Amino acid sequence: MKLLKYTRRIHNSIKTRGLYNTINLITDDYFFKQKFGVDTGGVYELKELKTLGNNADRGVYYQGTNYRYFKKTMQKVIVNFSESTFIDFGCGKGKALIMAGEYGFKKIIGVEFAKELYDICLQNIEKIKPKVDPINFEILHKDATEFEIPNDVNVFFFNNPFDYDLTEEVVKKMDLSLQANPRKIYVIYFSPLHKAVFEKRNYEQVFELKAKNKLEAIVLSK
Ligand SMILES: C[S@@+](CC[C@H](N)C(=O)[O-])C[C@H]1O[C@@H](n2cnc3c(N)ncnc32)[C@H](O)[C@@H]1O
Numbered sequence: 069m070k071l072l073k074y075t076r077r078i079h080n081s082i083k084t085r086g087l088y089n090t091i092n093l094i095t096d097d098y099f100f101k102q103k104f105g106v107d108t109g110g111v112y113e114l115k116e117l118k119t120l121g122n123n124a125d126r127g128v129y130y131q132g133t134n135y136r137y138f139k140k141t142m143q144k145v146i147v148n149f150s151e152s153t154f155i156d157f158g159c160g161k162g163k164a165l166i167m168a169g170e171y172g173f174k175k176i177i178g179v180e181f182a183k184e185l186y187d188i189c190l191q192n193i194e195k196i197k198p199k200v201d202p203i204n205f206e207i208l209h210k211d212a213t214e215f216e217i218p219n220d221v222n223v224f225f226f227n228n229p230f231d232y233d234l235t236e237e238v239v240k241k242m243d244l245s246l247q248a249n250p251r252k253i254y255v256i257y258f259s260p261l262h263k264a265v266f267e268k269r270n271y272e273q274v275f276e277l278k279a280k281n282k283l284e285a286i287v288l289s290k
Pocket residue numbers: 114123126127128129130131132133156157158159160161162163164179180181182185210211212213226227228229230234
C-alpha cells in the first residue's frame with residue numbers, strides 16, 4: 069500500500085516537475101536524511117492532511133526546500149546571525165528550519181497548519197537539537213495568517229506556501245511589524261510565484277537563483 073502511494077507520488081512528480089527536478093528532489097532528501105538523521109522527504113497534498121482553519125484550498129502541497137539552493141540564497145542574507153530571528157511560514161517537516169539551524173540564529177520559528185507535518189517537525193527538531201548550537205526553536209501549529217509576527221524577526225522564509233491573497237495577507241502583517249519596529253529585513257522566497265506582492269510593497273530584489281533556466285528562488289530586502 070505504502071509502495072503504491074510512493075510510486076504514485078513519483079509518477080505525479082515527474083508529470084508536474086519533470087524527471088530532472090524529481091531526481092533532484094529525491095536525492096536532496098536522501099542526502100539530507102543521511103546528514104541529519106531526520107525524515108523531511110516526500111510530497112504531500114494538503115487534501116491528504118488534517119489542516120487547521122479554512123485556507124487549505126489556498127495552500128500548496130508539502131515539499132521540502134532544496135539544501136544546496138538554500139545555502140546559495142543564505143549567502144545573500146547579510147545579518148548578524150546571533151542577533152537574528154528566522155521564520156518559516158508553512159514549515160512542513162522542518163527542513164528549512166534545520167538548515168537555518170546551521171547558521172547560529174538567536175531564534176528560529178516555524179508555523180505549520182497541517183497536523184501530521186507539524187508532529188513530524190517537532191520530532192525532527194528534537195532529533196537535531198543536540199547537533200546544533202543551543203538554539204531556541206519555536207514550532208507552532210497555526211495557520212500562518214493567524215500568527216502575530218514578533219517585532220524582532222528579520223529573516224522571513226517562504227517556500228511557495230500559499231496563493232496570492234494569503235501571501236499578501238502575511239506580507240501586510242510583516243509590514244505592520246516593520247512599522248512597529250523599523251529594521252532591515254530579508255525575505256527568501258522559493259518558487260516565487262507571487263513575487264508581485266513584494267514588488268507592490270516596495271521590497272527590493274537582491275538576488276535570483278536560476279537552475280536549468282527555471283527561477284528557483286529570490287532574495288528580497290526592505
Ligand atoms: C512547499 S511546502 C514548504 C515546506 C517547508 N517550508 C520547507 O521548505 O521545507 C509548503 C508548506 O506550507 C504549508 N502551508 C500551506 N498553507 C499554510 C497556511 N495557511 N498556514 C500554515 N502553513 C501552510 C503546507 O502545509 C506545507 O507544509
